[in-house]
Amino acid sequence: MLDEKIAQYAQEIEQFTPQSQEDVEAFRLRFLVAKGVIRDLFDAFKSVSPEQKRSLGKSLNELKQAAELKYRTIQEQFAAIAAVHKRDIEDLTLPGEGFVMGSRHPLALVRKEIVEIFRKLGFVVAEGPEIEDDWHNFTALNFPPEHPARDMQDTFFIKKQEGNDIALRTHTSSVQVRMMENGQPPFRAIMPGRVYRNEAISARAHCFFHQVEGLYIDENVSFADLKQTLYYFVQELFGEDTKVRFRPSYFPFTEPSAEMDISCTICKGAGCTLCKKTGWVEILGCGMVDPNVLENCNIDSRKYSGFAFGMGIERITNLKYEIKDLRLFSENDVRFLSQFETELI
Numbered sequence: 635m636l637d638e639k640i641a642q643y644a645q646e647i648e649q650f651t652p653q654s655q656e657d658v659e660a661f662r663l664r665f666l667v668a669k670g671v672i673r674d675l676f677d678a679f680k681s682v683s684p685e686q687k688r689s690l691g692k693s694l695n696e697l698k699q700a701a702e703l704k705y706r707t708i709q710e711q712f713a714a715i716a717a718v719h720k721r722d723i724e725d726l727t728l729p730g731e732g733f734v735m736g737s738r739h740p741l742a743l744v745r746k747e748i749v750e751i752f753r754k755l756g757f758v759v760a761e762g763p764e765i766e767d768d769w770h771n772f773t774a775l776n777f778p779p780e781h782p783a784r785d786m787q788d789t790f791f792i793k794k795q796e797g798n799d800i801a802l803r804t805h806t807s808s809v810q811v812r813m814m815e816n817g818q819p820p821f822r823a824i825m826p827g828r829v830y831r832n833e834a835i836s837a838r839a840h841c842f843f844h845q846v847e848g849l850y851i852d853e854n855v856s857f858a859d860l861k862q863t864l865y866y867f868v869q870e871l872f873g874e875d876t877k878v879r880f881r882p883s884y885f886p887f888t889e890p891s892a893e894m895d896i897s898c899t900i901c902k903g904a905g906c907t908l909c910k911k912t913g914w915v916e917i918l919g920c921g922m923v924d925p926n927v928l929e930n931c932n933i934d935s936r937k938y939s940g941f942a943f944g945m946g947i948e949r950i951t952n953l954k955y956e957i958k959d960l961r962l963f964s965e966n967d968v969r970f971l972s973q974f975e976t977e978l979i
């Protein structure tokens with residue numbers, strides 16, 4: 635009987651977690667005063683048999699000490715909390731607690747910079763869905779049915795659908811199609827956004843990355859306009875002494891097409907590991923919009939012409955900040971991200 639009671643109270647004491655000063659006082663009255671339950675046990679103890687006295691006496695004393703210890707600990711905790719509150723209120727001149735500011739992600743910083751430069755030239759920002767159909771991502775952009783970019787290796791398909799598969803967009807050119815379908819020229823817009831390609835993740839490739847593409851359609855737009863626009867962009871972003879060069883290339887949706895290189899931002903053309911000793915680094919693809927694309931979007935290709943370009947924000951960021959591993963952008967390691975804290979613009 636007595637030993638059961640001792641065990642029961644011991645458990646109660648151990649589990650006691652007060653919410654208020656009243657709870658603490660209730661604990662004291664229950665366990666620690668002359669009319670408390672532990673005192674009752676001591677009274678009952680007087681009439682147990684001598685054989686039982688040894689072991690029961692020990693656990694009864696332990697119970698009493700546990701109750702006293704618990705009470706002391708709790709009182710100390712409450713006193714410490716009260717002291718903090720008192721100090722807060724009493725001394726209003728104490729300095730406030732500092733808080734850690736977040737910072738912009740390097741990709742967001744660079745995207746913002748790119749957007750600002752094109753905004754000065756009159757380009758607006760256009761956005762579109764990341765889940766696209768085959769028409770907007772490929773067919774309208776003049777991709778032949780057997781083009782390798784449609785291959786399972788590059789594209790994440792979501793749903794196979796007769797003639798119009800649903801997939802994650804592989805570039806933001808799809809936004810250009812949507813824009814042209816839904817309006818009439820002139821168009822002058824850039825399309826920032828996330829794109830997806832089915833690639834093994836490494837320092838140099840990822841299954842998603844970010845692009846800024848651009849589109850300018852009007853009467854009499856020429857390749858000279860394309861060159862001058864992109865030249866201006868590069869000088870604004872990387873500095874006036876940056877050189878550009880265009881190399882012929884191929885994209886289904888532009889004709890003629892080119893890839894644009896800039897003089898290496900690290901060695902200024904002298905040759906280093908970044909530019910593989912060539913003095914040049916590629917930063918974007920561009921070209922005159924193929925008349926087939928204009929016609930696919932119900933735009934008169936005899937009246938209108940235009941140029942388009944597309945670049946990876948990661949690549950530009952790597953050049954600007956000399957970042958060598960693409961995975962850093964999506965790991966969210968604060969040691970990496972906090973290096974951009976001063977760049978709050």
Ligand code: PHE
Pocket residue numbers: 804805806807847848885888919920921942943944945
């Ligand atoms: N869409 C191309 C890509 O993702 C880039 C590009 C856009 C090239 C416009 C030319 C013109 O690689």
